[in-house]
Amino acid sequence: MKLQVTRELLFNYFAGQTTPLQNELIEDWAKIPANRELFFVYLDEWEGKYPQYIANLEMALERHRAGMERRLETNTGDKRAAMLPEAATGSKAGGFIRRKRWMAAAIALVVLGAGLILSRNRLLYQKYSxxxxxxxxxxxxxxxxxxxxxxxxxxxxxxxxxxxxxxxxxxxxxxxxxxxxxxxxxxxxxxxxxxxxxxxxxxxxxxxxxxxxxxxxxxxxxxxxxxxxxxxxxxxxxxxxxxxxxxxxxxxxxxxxxxxDYSAWKKHRFIFDQTPLADLAPLFRDHFGVELRIADPVVARMTITGTFTARTDDMLLGFLKEAAHLRVHREGNTVTLSRSTAL
CATH class of the missing domain: 2.60.120.1440 (Jelly Rolls)
Known part of the structure; x- marks a missing residue:
């Protein structure tokens, strides 16, 4: 009996839980133009229930809008210096409206382009993160x-x-x-x-x-x-x-x-061999999203040796604090290391 492509089967496919035979069936089925719309309808439904990532489009749009306004202010400031008095007084309101419309159109194009890129990647690739x-x-x-x-x-x-x-x-x-x-x-x-x-x-x-x-x-x-x-x-x-x-x-x-040793992170293990503390900044940023700061050059040159198992940045900082006799000060996601005053 020939397998049928159903909603349940497609959901399993999107989740990576189908067999090679089922994958081949679905991929051949999706090549038929009449089936593509249904495929993407189910994909959108599945992605809505099990999002692979969340893009902060509002933040990106706000950064772009602010940049556009700064460039617009710079350009219009240069142009006003060269304008005739009649043009400066008679078309100020119209120029302002045209600039606003141009900026709105530019932002709309950027958002549309970003949406198309995100949609394309979302449809063509499955993302694991x-x-x-x-x-x-x-x-x-x-x-x-x-x-x-x-x-x-x-x-x-x-x-x-x-x-x-x-x-x-x-x-x-x-x-x-x-x-x-x-x-x-x-x-x-x-x-x-x-x-x-x-x-x-x-x-x-x-x-x-x-x-x-x-x-x-x-x-x-x-x-x-x-x-x-x-x-x-x-x-x-x-x-x-x-x-x-x-x-x-x-x-x-x-x-x-x-x-x-280079895959010790699979078990949340960190291996150091005469590693300067200054070299740990990328590790904390990449693994834990923490900015590590060392203002004291003496502390920056201190080295650490050993193997530590730590699932959180606080656990690893605790090991470093005891092993190197450090003082740890945290403000949000920024951690500062300094020499301990304790004897």
Whole structure:
């Protein structure tokens, strides 16, 4: 008996709970123009019940409006100096109305464009994300496992991912355990840092954050593509090798005796080896959304060694306070470290 595409089946598909056979059935069904509208109706209903993310459009619109007004004031101020007296007095009200209408039209276009981009990504990709301090493991339709570190996200194509290509987009940090498929289709992790990781079946960690982007290979073999589009370079890694990228996108390769240390965050463990306290600022910002400040250069140069298990920033700060004899002062999401006055 042939499977039927129902609302319940589509909801399971959106949640990533369907079998490869069901995925193929749904993707073929969705290619028929008469079915697309119903597909998106159910998708919108499912996304409304189980939102993958919430975009703050009002805040973005307010920032854009303020910028438009500042530019408008600057431009009109320059123009008024060059206006004839008759034009300045006779068309002031009309000019004001025209400027307001122009600004309203520009804002409407920006909002429409942003809405189209968000809608396009929402329809083409399923987004998995984590909050600060959260770790999440996702099983993809091809059987690969992805463990997302805190404050990270993964975009996975909704259509044809398992059958056509295996390409995902990572923001933040994640560990990948990629399943090899019979037809040897490659699995590609794309990042906004300008490098891609191409594999067949292996385990590796990708850090695509703003600071210290890197790739660590635990098992198998991967190929890195990096550099500009006109000067794309290739680098092949072996287990235990670590590649870091500088601000210009240049790669440096090295060895690590303990590659699994780079995925210790999966168990909320933090490993330090003579690590300066000043180097912990990106960790607190990326993992917990906390700004770490150290005004005292002596404290900034102090180092910490050890392994700490901490699910919250308060737990990790408590360890640092005791281990390095520090004073911790918090104001909102800003934490300041200084030397303790206690004996």
């Amino acid at each position: 984590t909050a600060f301090g959260e770790i999440r493991t996702v099983t993809l339709s091809d059987g690969s496992l992805v463990t997302l570190n805190a404050h990270s996200s993964l975009l996975v194509p909704r259509f044809g991912f398992d059958r056509l290509s295996r390409e995902v987009i990572l923001t933040g940090e994640a560990e990948f355990s990629v399943r090899h498929v019979p037809d040897d289709r490659a699995f590609t992790v794309k990042t906004s840092n300008g490098f891609d990781v191409v594999v067949l079946g292996t385990e590796f960690v990708v850090n695509a954050r703003r600071e210290a982007p890197r790739v660590v290979l635990t098992k198998g073999k991967v190929r890195l593509l990096y550099g500009g589009q006109e000067n794309r370079r290739t680098l092949t890694l072996k287990p235990g090798e670590l590649v870091t990228f500088d601000e210009q996108g240049n790669a440096s390769i090295g060895q690590t005796a303990h590659p699994w």
